[in-house]
Amino acid sequence: MKRVLITAGASGIGRAMGEGFAAAGLEVWVTDVDGAALAACPDDWRGFQVDATDEPAMAAVFAQMDRLDVLCANAGIAGPTAPVEDVALEDWRRCVSINLEGAFLAAKYAAPVMKAAGAGAIVLTSSTAGLYGYPNRAPYAAAKWAMIGLMKTLAMELGPFGVRVNAICPGSVEGARMEGVLAREAAVKGMTRDQVYAGYAAGTSMRSFVQPRDIADMAVFLGSDQARMVSGQVIAVDGHTENPDPKV
Template identity: 85%
Template sequence: MKRVLITAGASGIGREMGVQFADAGFEVWVTDVDGAALAGCPKDWRCFEASAVDEEAMAAVFAGMDGLDVLCANAGIAGPTAPVEEVRLADWRGCVSVNLEGAFLAAKYAAPLMKRAGRGAMVLTSSTAGIYGYPNRAPYAAAKWAVIGLMKTLAMELGPFGVRANAICPGAVEGPRMEGVLAREAAVKGMTRDQVYQGYAAGTSMRSFVEARDVAAMAVFLGSDAARLVSGQVIAVDGHTENPDPKV
């Protein structure tokens, strides 16, 4: 049975990735900092309470694996929503750490397993903020751009060993995290939550938010044999973002 490891896999996009990989016949391993959410995961999943940026904890998880087919480096946080001059350095570092260093550590410990097997796929969760600049989201956008740079390097470095790497860039995803972003942007811009929401939707060619299941479906495809020659790619799942600075 093929095996997938998903960081931040107990809720949101990560949880949906686990569900869809399980449906595709994978053994699912997940890490998360939320013990309560982990407790609610399906009983046949292998669950570990570990921070994506705790190297000792992540090393211990990977040490317990005798093989890995797909890595979904999915851990991330929204970070602060504020003009750059108002962003505290501590908040910048916290956001960049989880979004970038979390992906780095997962790739660092997955690479030896995949290289030994001569195959594997790494799927890094970036964002459309890693394609465009996003006003009032400097730490998040910087980290997500860096995730793409990391992915491109992994694809080149690991390709000779039969290992692929790609990045998924979700747009505005329905769910609790996006609700927090909407509330903070509304406060910064002096708008209502619904006005900001409509601005995001209007900034896509399909006039829509996306759902976790849409992002997870792309991860499963990228981890499958159907994508055996897809590597080094930045793939947006966003209904086509036209305007990264939502307005009404």
């Protein structure tokens, strides 16, 4: 049975990915910092309460693997929502660390396993913030742009060993993380949550938020044999973002 490992896989987009890969017949392993969310995962998933930036802990997870077919480096946080002059260096570093270093560590330890097998697929969860500048989101946008550079480099390094690497750029995804963003942005702009929500939706040609399953479906495709010649690609699942500075 093929195996997928999903970081931050116990809730939100990661949980949807796990459900998608399970439906496709893969054995699901997940890491997450939230022990309660891990405990609520299906019994046949293998879960590890691990911080994605904790290198010894991540190395210990990969040391238990005799195979890994798909890695979804999905761990991330939204970071602060504030003008750049109001962003604390500590908050900048935490946002960049979890988003970028978390993806780096997962790829670092997945690469030897996949290279030895001569096959594999790595999917990084970037963001449309990795395609556009977003006012008041400097740490997040910087980290998500950097993840695309990481993906392009990994695709070149690992391609000769049969390993594909791609990045998904979700748009505005329904869920707890986006609710936090909406609340913080509303405070910064002096707007209501619903006004900010409407602005995000209006900034896409589909006039809609994305659902976690939309991201999961793309991840399952990229991890499958149907995508065997898809590598080094940045794929937005965002309803076509037209306006990176949501307004009403």
